[in-house]
Amino acid sequence: MPKKPSTPSQSTPSQSAHHPTHQLSDAITQLPGVGPAVAEKLHKRDIHRISDLLFILPLRYQDRTQITPVSELTYGEDAQVLVTIVSTGIKYGQRRMFVMETQDDTGWLTIRLFQFGKQQTQHLTVGTQLLVYGQAQINSGNQRWAMMHPEYQVITPQQPITLTHALTPVYPSLLGIGTKKIQRWISLALNCLHHEPLLDLPEPIRTTHQLPDLNTALIAIHQPHVGQSLDALLSPDNPNLVRLVFDELLGKQIALLRQKIAHQSENALAFTLNHAVYQRLIASLPFALTGAQGRVIDDIFSDLQHNKPMHRLIQGDVGSGKTLVALTAVLQATANGLQAVIMAPTEVLSEQHYLQAERYLAPLGVSVAWLSGKATAKQRRETLAAIQSGEAQLIIGTHALFQADVIYDQLALVVIDEQHRFGVHQRLQLRDKARSGDTPHLLVMTATPIPRTLAMTFYADLDTSIIDELPPGRQPIETLLLPQGQRETLINRIQHIIHAGQQVYWVCPLIDESDTLQAQAAEIVYQQLSASLPDMTVGLLHGRLNSDEKTAIIAKFQANEIQLLVATTVIEVGVDVPNASLMVIESAERFGLAQLHQLRGRVGRGSAQSYCVLLYQAPLSDNAKKRLQVIRENHDGFAIAKADLDIRGAGEILGTKQTGDMHFRIADLTRDEAWIAITYPIAQHIVAHDPVLADKLVNRWVGSSQHYADI
Structure with missing residues (x-):
C-alpha cells in the first residue's frame, strides 16, 4: 500500500x-x-x-519527509511514525530495558530502549505523543510491530511536528x-x-x-x-557521484604530473657510462641476461646520462632478475666515483642484496658496506666513517640508511626495493641525504605487479619499465590445492623429494598457536614435522630470532644442511635457494594473493620441476576460494595483481593504508577503473593549459598533503 x-x-x-x-x-x-x-x-x-x-x-x-501509519510498516525497513504512549515499564531479562506500548489510529507499536536514564522514564509517560524513526520489526510474542532503540522526538505545543523537505543524509x-x-x-x-x-x-x-x-x-x-530511489542515489552509476569521482581522479593525477615536472626541473649528476666495466660484469655472470633485462638496462642507462634525476619504476615478477638490473645502475654510479644505496624493507632481504653485491660487484673493485642492525657499536662506527669519507661506494640496509648519524660523501643513486613497504617520509629523508645539492637518481623496484590503472594513478610521476621475461630454463611452478585432511600424504611425498636431493619450504602464517585464527603455528609445525621425519634435518625460521640466528639458518638451508625449512613469511622476499623445489603454504586461505605469489616464487629457481602446495582448512569463504583459484590458475603476476585489485582494493595492494601515501576519499580504483584512463589525458591538458584550474583541483583533493608524491 x-x-x-x-x-x-x-x-x-x-x-x-x-x-x-x-x-x-x-x-x-x-x-x-x-x-x-x-x-x-x-x-x-x-x-x-x-x-x-x-x-x-x-x-x-x-x-x-512523511509519516507512515503503523499498519503500513514494512518489516526490516526504516520508517517514521507518530504514536501516543499507552503504557510504560522497565523489564528485566538478558538486558534491562524500558518498554513503551504505543499506538496510532491504525495499530500498535512496541518501543524498546536499552540505554535510558531516570529523566527519560519521567518524561516518557502515558499520553505523551512521539515522532519516532527506526527500523520496523515484529514482536515474537504478540506479533505486534516493534522498534528497538529508535530515534524519537516528544511532540508538544511548544515543539510541534517538523518534517524535512528532503531526504536526510546519514554520514x-x-x-x-x-x-x-x-x-x-x-x-x-x-x-x-x-x-x-x-x-x-x-x-x-x-x-x-x-x-x-x-x-x-x-x-x-x-x-x-523526495521521490528519488534510494538504490539509485547510492548506485555507483549515479551521475552526481561519477562527477565527484571524475573530479578527484583529475586532482590526484594533476598533482602527480606536476610532481613529475618538478622532478625534471631539479638537477642531478649526469653519469658518464663506463661500458668496459659493464661488459666485465656481464662476462662474469654464469647466465645470459634476458631480452627484457637488456631493454630495462637501456632505459636506465639513458636516464643516468642526463643531469635531470631519473625517477624510474621497475616492475618484474618474482625471479625475473630485478636486482641484477639495479646492480648495473649501481656499477655506473661507482664507476663515476659516486655513491649509491640499496634500501630493502627487511634485514633478511638487505643481507641477500649485500651478498649478491659482494658476489658480483666486489670483484670489480666496488667497496660494498652493509648497514646492519646486528653490527657491534665499533663495526657501526667504522661503517659510518667509511660512508662519510666515500670509501664505501655502495651502502645496503633497511630504514637505518636515513638515520641522522648516516652522512654520505656524494650520494647520487637511490635504489628502493619493494618500495610500497616504505612510507613517504622515509623516502624523502633518504633523498635528502645527498650533500652535493643535486638530487639523486631514483630507481624503485617491485615484485608486486601494478595494474596499468593503478600505475597511472599512483605512479604518474615515475617512468615505468617492465621485466616481463623469466630467465631461460625456468619451468612453470605447478600449484596444487590440498585440504588439511591429506597432510600425511603430503609428508610422505616430502620424504621422496628430500631423498631425491631436493629441499622444501613449509610456511606458516603465525609464530604461536591462536584459537581465534585456528592456524598451525610455525613452532608446532616444526615439532610435528621433526617427529614425522626423524631422518631429515628440519629448521625453524621466524621473526623472533635475532639477526645472527636468522643468518645462520638461511646459510645452512642454502648449503643443504637443512632439508626442510619451516618458516613464517620472513622468507617472503630475499631468500634464494635454487635447490628448493617444493613450497608448502600452511593455512593458505589466510594469505593475500600477492603474498601467495611471492612465496611461490621462492621455488622454481633451479632446473628441477617445482611445486607449490596450498594447504587449506575447509570450509573456505567465497573470497578465500577466489584467491586460491586465482593463484592456482595463474602464473602471470599482472593477472594476479588485477585479481587482487578486484578482491582487496588498491590501498592494501600498494601499502598506502600503512604508509600514509595518496589515498582516495570518493573514487574507488576497482569500481572506477574505466574513468582513470579517461581522466589521465584531461589531467595532462589541464596541467599544460589551465594552471588556475590545476591549482584549484590539487588544492581541493590533495591540499596540504601534496608532498605525498615527492619521492
Missing part, C-alpha cells in the same frame, strides 16, 4: 536566504564545536577547510565524531556553497562526458529531492 503523506507544517529549506557567516575557504576551526582536539581528528581525515566537508559523502539516506562518524555533528557542519558548508560556488571544470569537458556541474552534483548528493 502507498504511504500516506502527512499534512503538518514542514520545516524551511536548509539553505538560508541570508548571506552565510562563513566562507568555504575558512579553516574548519571557524565552525561551532570545532576546538583543537576535534580539529586534530578532522585533519587526520584531510578536512582542513569548510569546503572539505562537502566531500564527505552520505553512507545512506533516511526518509523523514559516517569520524574518529569518534558523531554523524549528527558532521551533518550540522555539512549543512553550514552547503549554505556557503549556495552563495559561493566552487570552481568547476570547463563546460566542453562536462558535455563530452555527460557530467553535471560540480555544485549541482554536491547539492544533489547532500540534499536529494
